Amino acid sequence: MSEVILQTQELTRRYGHTVALDRASITVEKGQIFGLVGRNGAGKTTLIRLISGQSVPTSGQISLFGQTSDSGLNKARSRTGAMVEIPSFYPYLTARQNLEYYRIQRGIPGKNCVEEALELVNLTDTGKKKFKTFSLGMKQRLGLALALMNQPEFLLLDEPINGLDPEGIVEFRELLLRLNRERQTTILISSHILSELSALATHYGFIEKGKVLETISGADLREKCRECLELTVDDAPRAARVLEQQLGTRDYEVLPGNQLRVYAFLDDPQTVNRTLLEQGVGLISTQQKDSNLEDYFLNLIGGRHHG
Numbered sequence: 288m289s290e291v292i293l294q295t296q297e298l299t300r301r302y303g304h305t306v307a308l309d310r311a312s313i314t315v316e317k318g319q320i321f322g323l324v325g326r327n328g329a330g331k332t333t334l335i336r337l338i339s340g341q342s343v344p345t346s347g348q349i350s351l352f353g354q355t356s357d358s359g360l361n362k363a364r365s366r367t368g369a370m371v372e373i374p375s376f377y378p379y380l381t382a383r384q385n386l387e388y389y390r391i392q393r394g395i396p397g398k399n400c401v402e403e404a405l406e407l408v409n410l411t412d413t414g415k416k417k418f419k420t421f422s423l424g425m426k427q428r429l430g431l432a433l434a435l436m437n438q439p440e441f442l443l444l445d446e447p448i449n450g451l452d453p454e455g456i457v458e459f460r461e462l463l464l465r466l467n468r469e470r471q472t473t474i475l476i477s478s479h480i481l482s483e484l485s486a487l488a489t490h491y492g493f494i495e496k497g498k499v500l501e502t503i504s505g506a507d508l509r510e511k512c513r514e515c516l517e518l519t520v521d522d523a524p525r526a527a528r529v530l531e532q533q534l535g536t537r538d539y540e541v542l543p544g545n546q547l548r549v550y551a552f553l554d555d556p557q558t559v560n561r562t563l564l565e566q567g568v569g570l571i572s573t574q575q576k577d578s579n580l581e582d583y584f585l586n587l588i589g590g591r592h593h594g
């Protein structure tokens with residue numbers, strides 16, 4: 288198993304009667320891009336603020352780079368970078384001046400880091416342009432540059448894609464992939480749109496009403512959402528034999544309840560149905576299933592109109 292960067296255990300945060308985060312347990316390992324997916328108000332920001340130390344938990348534990356004590360966590364947090372919302376940059380300062388201000392304020396040594404961070408987010412040629420004239424995409428990228436200035440090993444990003452145009456989204460995604468590939472930066476990124484993260488995340492955590500409902504690897508999620516023919520039969524072992532011997536495919540799986548998922552013959556389901564019937568398999572139901580990622584998420588949290 289690779290190094291555990293973050294582990295939260297039963298992490299809870301209440302605001303008065305509101306339980307913003309309810310016993311949330313997640314684990315993020317080195318090199319992962321962990322997508323935290325949940326609707327507005329689900330608790331994503333609360334979780335990220337607790338991890339980055341901007342808020343304190345009501346109960347539960349955070350382990351960051353193996354550190355759990357207050358002083359240990361403080362030290363560990365110097366190895367992280369966080370973008371929870373666009374930081375309050377000075378409107379009349381340039382990108383460089385704003386970063387330099389924060390570099391000094393945070394005591395980050397070496398002036399080079401400003402230029403390096405600007406280069407990473409592609410903002411080196413903004414020259415004398417003042418922050419107040421930046422597009423939203425540029426503001427987001429400057430926010431990311433600030434989070435990157437201390438060369439973090441672990442990056443926490445709360446809805447960074449929100450409000451970006453399609454081109455901005457692609458650029459932002461490529462940058463994160465590059466950081467992950469070239470610097471092995473581990474990333475925790477939240478979004479309320481699962482498909483936004485699907486080209487990025489290696490792992491997912493689904494959160495709703497403060498609770499982490501499921502964590503799953505990207506590979507397992509894709510497998511669950513794979514297009515298939517879902518058959519309910521009266522005799523699954525017999526149906527499996529027909530699939531292998533008559534139809535020559537092993538690309539299927541048998542589920543409980545005499546159900547089978549067939550990943551072959553997607554263009555020709557009739558052949559499967561006919562052959563099974565010819566071989567004496569009773570076909571109770573058959574349907575073509577193509578659950579996309581968004582449907583999966585909506586099913587998990589109980590539907591589009593839920594809550």
Ligand SMILES: Nc1ncnc2c1ncn2[C@@H]1O[C@H](COP(=O)(O)OP(=O)(O)OP(=O)(O)O)[C@@H](O)[C@H]1O
Pocket residue numbers: 302305306307308325326327328329330331332333334446479
């Ligand atoms: N400082 C606070 N005071 C009171 N309630 C809060 C506070 N911060 C968050 N909450 C409440 O906690 C719940 C979770 O909010 P949170 O901001 O973590 O959700 P989110 O998933 O990040 O949603 P969004 O994308 O809308 O920010 C919400 O019901 C919210 O109203």
